[in-house]
Amino acid sequence: MAETTPLYDLHQKAGARFVDFAGYLMPVHYGSQIEEHLAVRRGAGLFDVSHMGILDVAGPEATPFLRQALANDVGRIAPGRALYSCLLNDRGGVVDDLVVYALAGGGYRVVLNAARKAVDHERLATLAQPYQVTLTSRPDLGLLALQGPEAVRALPAFFGDALAGRLAALRTFAALETELGFVGRTGYTGEDGFEIALPVDLLRRAFSTWIESGVRPAGLGSRDTLRLEAGLNLYGQDMDESTSPLESNLGWTVAFEPADRDFAGRAALEAERREGVGRALVGVYLTGAGVLRAHQDLVDADGRVVGTVTSGSYAPSLGFSIGLARITGPQPETAWAVIRDRRHPVRWHHPPFVRRGHVLVPAAAGR
């Protein structure tokens, strides 16, 4: 039996159609995935992402612990700032990708993918053994993502004018603990926005308040197309324990400097760099009609398979199909996606495809 978040009945009331995601019954859309997608690009949308894991890291050695545990370096961020990082296995494979917030009062808050919570906890607990730290899971907190260019204007409805003003002043990837929840200027859509961790009573009040004030509830369907347009990887689809961050277009999130920071997975990544990274995660789009989907092959002019689509969808902001693909070996100039045994020409595009409402891919496609 799938779990639900504390907002299940409110989703039902808002007309949600549900899907089982990582063992949670989550809204996939509330009527139209495309309209929700466009609402986030042009206005504001509200996602319930309470299925994600929140883990607090405290103790005198919280910083040295996370500097060893994570591929990105929490030593680079001041309190009140957030960092995107991979958690790696010893082979350099991605156990999870996460956002870690350095808390103003010391310690850290880590937000984890729903499907990886248990694995992450086990990996982090193992890595934490030599350190004086405590890891506290926070199932008492829910998580909302208020996203879109109008997100700032939606803040006062729940936070009131004074607090909304302080939150509007947050820079991207900054965070603030408030009496109405923990708020980070972060997201997974390529738009401006906020992610808010709240206890259940406030979570319900925040969700209802924003929906009543006209913010559009948005489901996991649009969350997926928004993140794909934004060129953001989805764990389990674009990378997993068998792929390294260097093969997943996430090399920029690995802090190799300082050279003496011996983070988990470092030796494997250094060996990979020495020997040459064999695979790459790249962006593609279809120049004609059709829809890219995960697991479709990409072939070169001779029909040789050069890669596989890892994420693919129709892109509502663009009107054609885009995807991410893992390429083995050199990237040929021209390639085709094999869809139902027929070849469809694709073009390469370094992601993102859309960012902050701007289309970054040439409009060569179209149906």
Added chain:
Amino acid sequence: MSHDNPNDLLYTASHEWVRREANGVITLGVTHHAQEALGDLVYAETYPVGKRLEVGDTCAVIESVKAASDVYTPVGGTLLAGNPTLAQTPEIINRDPYGEGWLVRIRTESGSALDGLLDAAAYERLLAEGH
């Protein structure tokens, strides 16, 4: 089901509908329930005109934002036409599944039976049972 499934159509358990036209021709589409379950449709591809179809063959593929679905014909015959408007406006299937959103026309073999298909009442019972 609040939405009416027209009484003059026949239905399949896989959520296609069939309308009998003149001269052994049928028109085929997907039901309101199907389009609603699939969500926003963004692509539709009908099989080539002239293609020979056996009962249960795929005659079209429709894709929503999330997934691709095969559409099957419950009758054998020859594919006579695909809906020409689908290439530019696949969302017409969402808006008008029993009208403008039709998918293909098939010339059935002489004497091919349409029995075994469901009438509107039987189809609605099927939906009520949660299929």
